[in-house]
Amino acid sequence: MALQSRPSRPARRPSLVSLLESLATPHRLDRYLELVDPMVTVRDLRAEVTAVRRGTGSVTLTLRPTRQWRGFEAGQFVQVGVVVDGVRHTRCYSPAGSQHDAGIELTVKEHAGGVVSGYLNREARVGLVVDLSPADGAFRLPDRRPGHVLLISGGSGITPVLAILRTLLAEGHAGPIAFLHYARTAGDVAYLPELTALADRHANLTLELVYTGDGGGGDLRGHFGPAHLDAVAPWADGAQTYLCGPAALMRSVRELYDGRGLADRLHSEEFTIAPAAADADATGELTFAASGVSAPNSGASLLEQAESAGLNPDFGCRMGICFTCTTVKTSGCTRNLRTGEIDADPDRPIQLCISAAVGDVSLDL
Structure with missing residues (x-):
């Protein structure tokens, strides 16, 4: 019996967005659109401040998100990103309003030395556009509401x-x-x-x-x-x-x-994790290759050790949620301070705030 050839499947066409982004290199399309209107985005989720209410030591903001927003469940948190002095910072905040509200209500308490909380309390105005993440977190009401x-x-x-x-x-x-x-x-x-x-x-x-x-x-x-x-x-x-x-x-x-x-x-x-005790038996040396700085491994988190060495890596939540401090580990072995998991693979992105060195480690920092 002769075998019939199966008709070839037509090649998958790239989407219009992908095509436009390929033409927009070296930046993503949203990078150009924000020059016209930062609230017009293809992929990025952002929000515009539509109301500001200042209290004693705090500010309450109402945000209007872009079309990518899919809402939140009461109790969850979002990540808010702002640029302060040319550096992008990200922090986690819980919406305070009902999940059925059209906007997002955030109340930000100003903390001593807090870069983002201080900026929002002093500088937030109607029309300010911030970066926004989808809502996350397991702390939320179940679909079937409890009786009591x-x-x-x-x-x-x-x-x-x-x-x-x-x-x-x-x-x-x-x-x-x-x-x-x-x-x-x-x-x-x-x-x-x-x-x-x-x-x-x-x-x-x-x-x-x-x-x-x-x-x-x-x-x-x-x-x-x-x-x-x-x-x-x-x-x-x-x-x-x-x-x-x-x-x-x-x-x-x-x-x-x-x-x-x-x-x-x-x-x-909770938005804090108990600080991990430094490993008293830690050995080895940390190399911050991009900065040309080395330091003996104290056993503390890599973020803390980088700061102790005089570096200023980007960070946000300091507890492994926002990924702002993610840096490439070029060599060495690290331990996740939350899970205990060991990672010995080279050229891996790791979160500095929840990682500690096990022996010699080199970072692209």
């Missing part, structure tokens, strides 16, 4: 928790919601007028503000403990709890939930 919800936050950790609250209320959630927030004083509580107004309007919402400083506050004082939990949410054993705040608060809540066998009902978000 307990929200616990402290300081600037209020923003992802507030997004959860706003989302639930926007959806008409009828089950009990308790919001337990810790701050030093009433003046340190972001969104205080709105929180009290929400509690007045929604009978199923219990709001408890606990001030750890002197004076003010409700019936509760001091720091988190069993009495606070039982007073605000006596039904907590059957609820889902969402937690974000300073390390001490997070630790106290986790210890209590672990002790009560409720760890599976506690969901938490």
Whole structure:
């Protein structure tokens, strides 16, 4: 039987965007479009500031994202990038608004020495365009909303928790919601007028503000403990709890939930990781090849060692999320400080903030 030849498949045509980008080399097409209008992009996700509200030590921004935005789920975070003094910096922030809002609301607290937080607090104006990442993070409401919800936050950790609250209320959630927030004083509580107004309007919402400083506050004082939990949410054993705040608060809540066998009902978000202790047995030498600098390996993170050697590598979150500090390791072996994974392959991009050297390491930095 004669074999019939299969008709050849037509060659796949490049997309119009790919064709235009090939003509636009050495830069991507968006690099040229931003010269005309930075909000007209083909691939890049950006956002324009449409409203600015300044408070004491913080600024609240409303952002209008470009068409590539796919929304967020309450509790997630985004990465925001700005150029300060010619250098692009990226930081992680949690939207504070409902996930059903058209815009993105971010509240940025100014930190001493904070490049991005200081810039946004001082310089943000309507019309400012920032880089934006898709929303990310496992800290979020499940698709099937819990019947009973307990929200616990402290300081600037209020923003992802507030997004959860706003989302639930926007959806008409009828089950009990308790919001337990810790701050030093009433003046340190972001969104205080709105929180009290929400509690007045929604009978199923219990709001408890606990001030750890002197004076003010409700019936509760001091720091988190069993009495606070039982007073605000006596039904907590059957609820889902969402937690974000300073390390001490997070630790106290986790210890209590672990002790009560409720760890599976506690969901938490944090934007810091405990600094890894330097390896006392570290050996070898670090070579920052592009800078012509060498230094003995102290066992600390490569980002910390680069800074100690007088270099100024780009960085963002300092905890392995934003990838701003990614640098090529040209040779040597490194250990991931979060996972313990060892990487001995040459010419590999690594994140300086969560990598430590194992022996001699050379970086293209």
